[in-house]
Amino acid sequence: MTKDAASKNGRGKGQATSAKETQKQDANVTITLIIQTAGIVIAVIGCLSAVTVALLDSPVVSQLLPPTSTIPPTLTPPVDTPPDTAVPSATHTFMPSAEPTSTPYIIPTLTATLTPSDTPVPPRMVVIPWANKYGGPVPLKVQFSVRGSYVELADGTRSYCAPSTCSYTWSVLFTTMNQIVSTPKPWQETFAFTFNKKGLYHIEATVCQGDICGSARIQVEGR
Numbered sequence: 001m002t003k004d005a006a007s008k009n010g011r012g013k014g015q016a017t018s019a020k021e022t023q024k025q026d027a028n029v030t031i032t033l034i035i036q037t038a039g040i041v042i043a044v045i046g047c048l049s050a051v052t053v054a055l056l057d058s059p060v061v062s063q064l065l066p067p068t069s070t071i072p073p074t075l076t077p078p079v080d081t082p083p084d085t086a087v088p089s090a091t092h093t094f095m096p097s098a099e100p101t102s103t104p105y106i107i108p109t110l111t112a113t114l115t116p117s118d119t120p121v122p123p124r125m126v127v128i129p130w131a132n133k134y135g136g137p138v139p140l141k142v143q144f145s146v147r148g149s150y151v152e153l154a155d156g157t158r159s160y161c162a163p164s165t166c167s168y169t170w171s172v173l174f175t176t177m178n179q180i181v182s183t184p185k186p187w188q189e190t191f192a193f194t195f196n197k198k199g200l201y202h203i204e205a206t207v208c209q210g211d212i213c214g215s216a217r218i219q220v221e222g223r
């Protein structure tokens with residue numbers, strides 16, 4: 001080999017070695033850039049996550065967002081159909097029951113029949129008492145009357161008293177001493193009496209039309 005050839009071979013080997021080293025350096029630089037970029041991206045994502053969490057916890061944002069319901073959905077349990085309630089098929093034949101059907105019991109209505117009473121209502125005397133005073137200082141003069149008294153018959157008709165058809169009896173009872181102080185005569189449908197003592201008095205009038213009689217009492221107080 002000549003001297004020039006050897007020199008060319010040496011320069012070729014040196015250039016090849018330099019190219020390999022350059023490629024290794026470029027690869028290392030690329031890997032370093034990738035690692036730095038990934039670190040920056042992870043840092044940015046972490047910052048965004050922290051900012052998002054802070055915003056969500058902010059009371060202003062919580063007022064703007066609609067409330068979320070925390071009530072769990074209601075689960076409807078499956079309905080178990082008992083075996084005896086199964087719907088019969090269309091081909092099933094129903095046979096009439098041999099047992100007789102029950103007939104509802106009807107309560108008979110009782111109709112009340114009103115029959116006239118065999119005992120007639122007896123006639124009664126209705127006495128209508130009246131006084132122009134029922135109390136006052138003694139001596140106290142009072143007018144009494146039973147005018148308008150009548151007999152009520154069984155059929156509802158009235159037979160009014162008259163001087164020729166009715167009789168009258170008057171009596172004055174001094175209740176303070178429990179004694180009758182006057183039974184004036186003649187007995188008529190009107191009567192006047194003067195009370196001279198203080199106390200309570202009962203004036204009783206009895207009116208009769210034939211055998212039908214009735215009585216009424218008036219109370220007077222002498223003060």
